[in-house]
Amino acid sequence: MRRTLLWLSAGAALLFSTGTAAAQEASQVAPETAFVFNTFLFLIAGMVVMFMAAGFCMLEVGLVRSKNAGVICLKNIALYSIAGLMFWFIGYNLAYPGEFNGVLGFAGAFWNPADEAPLDTGYAASSDWYFQMVFVATAASIVSGTLAERIKLWPFLAFVAVLTGVIYPIQASWEWGSGWLDNLGFSDFAGSTLVHSVGGWAALAGVLLLGPRTGKYGPNGEVVAMPGSNLPLATLGTFILWFGWFGFNGGSVLALGSLDAATQVADVFVNTNIAAASGVLGAMVVSQVLFSRPVLPFALNGAIGGLVAITAEPLTPSLPLAAFIGVLGGVTVVFGTLLLDKLKIDDVVGAIPAHLFAGVLGTLVVPLSNPEASFGVQLLGVVSIGAFVFLVSLAVWAALKYTIGIRACDKSQEDGLDRAEMGISAYPEFSLNGAADVTATHVSTGPDTGLAGASA
Numbered sequence: 224m225r226r227t228l229l230w231l232s233a234g235a236a237l238l239f240s241t242g243t244a245a246a247q248e249a250s251q252v253a254p255e256t257a258f259v260f261n262t263f264l265f266l267i268a269g270m271v272v273m274f275m276a277a278g279f280c281m282l283e284v285g286l287v288r289s290k291n292a293g294v295i296c297l298k299n300i301a302l303y304s305i306a307g308l309m310f311w312f313i314g315y316n317l318a319y320p321g322e323f324n325g326v327l328g329f330a331g332a333f334w335n336p337a338d339e340a341p342l343d344t345g346y347a348a349s350s351d352w353y354f355q356m357v358f359v360a361t362a363a364s365i366v367s368g369t370l371a372e373r374i375k376l377w378p379f380l381a382f383v384a385v386l387t388g389v390i391y392p393i394q395a396s397w398e399w400g401s402g403w404l405d406n407l408g409f410s411d412f413a414g415s416t417l418v419h420s421v422g423g424w425a426a427l428a429g430v431l432l433l434g435p436r437t438g439k440y441g442p443n444g445e446v447v448a449m450p451g452s453n454l455p456l457a458t459l460g461t462f463i464l465w466f467g468w469f470g471f472n473g474g475s476v477l478a479l480g481s482l483d484a485a486t487q488v489a490d491v492f493v494n495t496n497i498a499a500a501s502g503v504l505g506a507m508v509v510s511q512v513l514f515s516r517p518v519l520p521f522a523l524n525g526a527i528g529g530l531v532a533i534t535a536e537p538l539t540p541s542l543p544l545a546a547f548i549g550v551l552g553g554v555t556v557v558f559g560t561l562l563l564d565k566l567k568i569d570d571v572v573g574a575i576p577a578h579l580f581a582g583v584l585g586t587l588v589v590p591l592s593n594p595e596a597s598f599g600v601q602l603l604g605v606v607s608i609g610a611f612v613f614l615v616s617l618a619v620w621a622a623l624k625y626t627i628g629i630r631a632c633d634k635s636q637e638d639g640l641d642r643a644e645m646g647i648s649a650y651p652e653f654s655l656n657g658a659a660d661v662t663a664t665h666v667s668t669g670p671d672t673g674l675a676g677a678s679a
Contacts (some may be wrong), residue, residue: 241430254342257480264488265350268474271467272357274564276303278463279364283371284649285457286520286572290639291372292452293649298367302383304571306360309332309388315352317392319400345480354474358418360388361471368572370429373636376494378629381463385619386425388483409604410596415535416474417581421612424581426570428616432624435569437636446564454519461523465499468530474538483520484633491537494545495530498537501549502556503530520573521560525553527577532585540592548588552581556639583609591613 279298284292315334336348344351363383370379395417397404411417439447451457472495478484506525510518532552533545540548559576562571570576583605590596623629635643642648 224503225512254345257346257478258342258347258482261346261478262350262475264474264479265346265354268470269350269354271355271470272354272361272474273303273467275357275361275464275471276300276364278460278467279361279368279581281460281463282457282523283368283460283572285453285460286368286451288639289452289650289653290648293641293647294376294644295367295371297648298379299364299381302367302377303360305380306363307356309384310351310356310359310392313388314392314564315355317389318355318395323343344425344662345478346569358414358471359391361670362391362418362425363387365419365574365578366426368574369426369527369570370433371571372640373631374429374433375629375631376640378623378627381623381627382425382429382616382619386616388424390612390615391421394611397608398604398654403602404600404607406602408595408597408600410536410589410593410601411586411604412538412589413472413534415487415531415582416608418582419534419578420582420586420609421530421606423575424609424612425584425616427568427575427579428613429546429569429620429629430570431497432617432620435567435629436571437633439569440567444567451520456522457523460525464595465526465530468479468495468499468534472534476538494537494540494542495533497542498529498533498549498552500529500534501546502526502553503675505529505550506557507553509554513557513561521557524556524560524573524577528552528556528582531578532588534582535585536589536593536596544592547667548585551588555580555584568652647675 275298281316283299287295311334313332314334324484332421336352336353341347363386366383366386367379396402398406398409398411398417428506436449439449441447469492473488473491476484476487476491479488502525503522506521506528507517510516510521529549529552532548532555533540556573556576559580560570560573563575568575568598574639586599586605589601592596630642631643639648
């Protein structure tokens, strides 16, 4: 019996010492484990957000007339490329000045990864840069759709360079770069204001100087419907954007190396999905009431409006509140589109209501679920960022307009920008004599939705 007790005691001691050693070893590798998971989140979420570039492209192609489809594809791949290069050249070091090296928080041109002490940051520097870069490209994509079918290619790309290299990074530094808005307590989890409203404000400034498409509004103020070429393609683009938003919001948790962080990512996924679904149904119901039928482009932008609205705070809302926020986003899209048509502001794909209006709304309702945010500071952030982006964008657009010009001539718009800008057609088999086909338009007999593919 005594020998048995001795053996049991020795075994227990061995197990205890082994367990202690294992615990000590685990505590030593835990920072490395967190580093790996955090880096993994940035990279995977960044790749998912990059896929949103394809979603924006397909949505725009589907909602413009076929004679402009090819140049839309060119614009979208070019703007993504410019955004990446400009954010590498100057943008990141403006948005994230760190210890305010250099002048006015600018750490110098040409970002370089700094991984001398990687465990201090908790993730690979390049993974963070990549994740932040795809957000910049998203803001630029928003501008493309609003100005479609009459904006010249090279002036548009020149504006994209300024937007992604200077305008976006400066206002992002106010919150995500630990700037003055962050110090006041402003909260924008994944960028309802910092990303989506920025694209919307830049688009609004551009469209005011650019003007509507030729023939969009009749001599007596009537709205001429210009249906899009491919609503199934636009629907595919919306599904791609919906998918990409899980990386957009989920990745913005900025960590996956702990139990709490993993749970938060999952919660963000669910709230994001609930808001998008609610946005679709909200837009459908309102369009049914207003037009006696559901309107597909409204349903598509309703999903985007719900997604944009929840992006400012996708973690703390309850599921019912997330659904409510999504409905608000979807409804905002419908009424916002009708408002733009009343004002004769021609937004081809409805990007301003979906990204600007819904983005502002989503930012302002953050205090409903996040007790650390206040309505006053949220309003201050929305107004400050909006004023900065709109006024600077207006100045840049004006400089382009009165120097190299930004608007395609009436003949180019009639023939289509595929032919005018590239000399080819996206659909040559269906074109007349190899030129881009001219889609017929008609005068709407009822209130127009303002979207290229949604005549009333």
